[in-house]
Amino acid sequence: MTKVLVTGGSGQLAKCFNYIKAEYPEILFHFLDRHALDITDYESTWNYIKNNSLNYIINCAAYTLVDKAEDEPDKAKAINVLGLGNLVKISELQKIKLIHISTDYVFNGLGQEELKEDHKPDPLGVYGKTKLEGENLIMNSKGQAIVIRTSWLFSPFGNNFVKTILSLSSSNQKISVINDQYGKPTYGLDLAEVIIKLINSSKSFNNKIYHFSNEGVTSWYDFAKSIIELSGSKSTLVPIKSFEYSSKVIRPKNVALNTDLIETTLNIEIPYWKDSLNKCLKMIE
Numbered sequence: 001m002t003k004v005l006v007t008g009g010s011g012q013l014a015k016c017f018n019y020i021k022a023e024y025p026e027i028l029f030h031f032l033d034r035h036a037l038d039i040t041d042y043e044s045t046w047n048y049i050k051n052n053s054l055n056y057i058i059n060c061a062a063y064t065l066v067d068k069a070e071d072e073p074d075k076a077k078a079i080n081v082l083g084l085g086n087l088v089k090i091s092e093l094q095k096i097k098l099i100h101i102s103t104d105y106v107f108n109g110l111g112q113e114e115l116k117e118d119h120k121p122d123p124l125g126v127y128g129k130t131k132l133e134g135e136n137l138i139m140n141s142k143g144q145a146i147v148i149r150t151s152w153l154f155s156p157f158g159n160n161f162v163k164t165i166l167s168l169s170s171s172n173q174k175i176s177v178i179n180d181q182y183g184k185p186t187y188g189l190d191l192a193e194v195i196i197k198l199i200n201s202s203k204s205f206n207n208k209i210y211h212f213s214n215e216g217v218t219s220w221y222d223f224a225k226s227i228i229e230l231s232g233s234k235s236t237l238v239p240i241k242s243f244e245y246s247s248k249v250i251r252p253k254n255v256a257l258n259t260d261l262i263e264t265t266l267n268i269e270i271p272y273w274k275d276s277l278n279k280c281l282k283m284i285e
């Protein structure tokens with residue numbers, strides 16, 4: 001039996017793994033939230049991993065507050081860099097394969113083309129900078145470690161754009177949404193499924209980066225419009241420009257992750273984001 005530790009067990013992506021775990025009886029998942037396993041605490045993390053004969057770690061633990069990170073860079077670094085560093089070191093020493101999740105926010109979003117895994121990163125804010133530092137730890141690991149970069153994550157769990165729009169649409173008549181930032185939404189359950197496929201494929205885990213997002217590029221405004229339409233809400237959306245939205249950090253304008261590498265590696269077809277959004281909304285209903 002393959003034993004997989006999922007860190008950050010109460011977060012959005014970890015809950016996606018938890019939701020689909022029954023489809024994979026060959027895998028024994030250990031879900032541990034921050035209270036049960038704090039990745040910034042080297043000793044207890046070492047002990048837990050050593051005592052449980054794990055084969056894989058999926059690191060879903062992260063500092064993900066993009067705006068707040070500007071005010072608390074040390075906290076963001078402690079989790080996204082130092083905490084990850086503990087996992088890298090422990091997985092090297094205990095010969096465990098490590099899968100780390102990163103973000104489109106490592107890019108500046110200034111180009112027009114789809115971005116491949118080797119596109120030069122240039123993060124705009126503290127969150128993206130700490131995530132890039134984390135990626136570098138994986139790329140320099142002497143163990144078996146990979147990065148999966150993803151973008152615009154949504155699911156029925158945790159905090160995300162879909163749930164925010166649904167919640168605003170139940171109380172507000174008008175919702176302002178940015179219409180000049182573009183990206184690829186990613187359904188957490190699709191991402192979790194692909195990561196499990198990667199584990200079951202026994203592919204090499206040598207310091208690789210893979211991009212994964214759903215098919216199709218959209219703006220936050222058009223994403224919100226689909227959420228409103230598909231959920232049957234009567235709310236009105238108001239398109240606004242990035243500069244009209246008060247934020248401490250500049251967000252990348254245009255990041256479409258190119259997913260050819262993961263598609264050819266696993267021989268998969270990635271669903272169109274609107275089809276996955278539909279599935280997500282049905283689950284939330």
Ligand SMILES: NC(=O)c1ccc[n+]([C@@H]2O[C@H](COP(=O)([O-])OP(=O)(O)OC[C@H]3O[C@@H](n4cnc5c(N)ncnc54)[C@H](OP(=O)(O)O)[C@@H]3O)[C@@H](O)[C@H]2O)c1
Binds near residue numbers: 009040060063103104
């Ligand atoms: N959300 C997106 O749109 C998006 C887009 C691209 C990439 N990503 C990446 O995808 C990954 C998963 O994101 P997500 O949406 O699932 O994030 P999330 O819901 O914020 O989950 C992160 C989890 O990590 C936990 N955590 C924080 N510090 C920890 C520590 N020291 N030890 C152990 N656990 C700790 C948090 O627990 P507490 O809540 O108790 O602090 C939280 O449950 C992250 O790496 C993120 O950078 C996300």
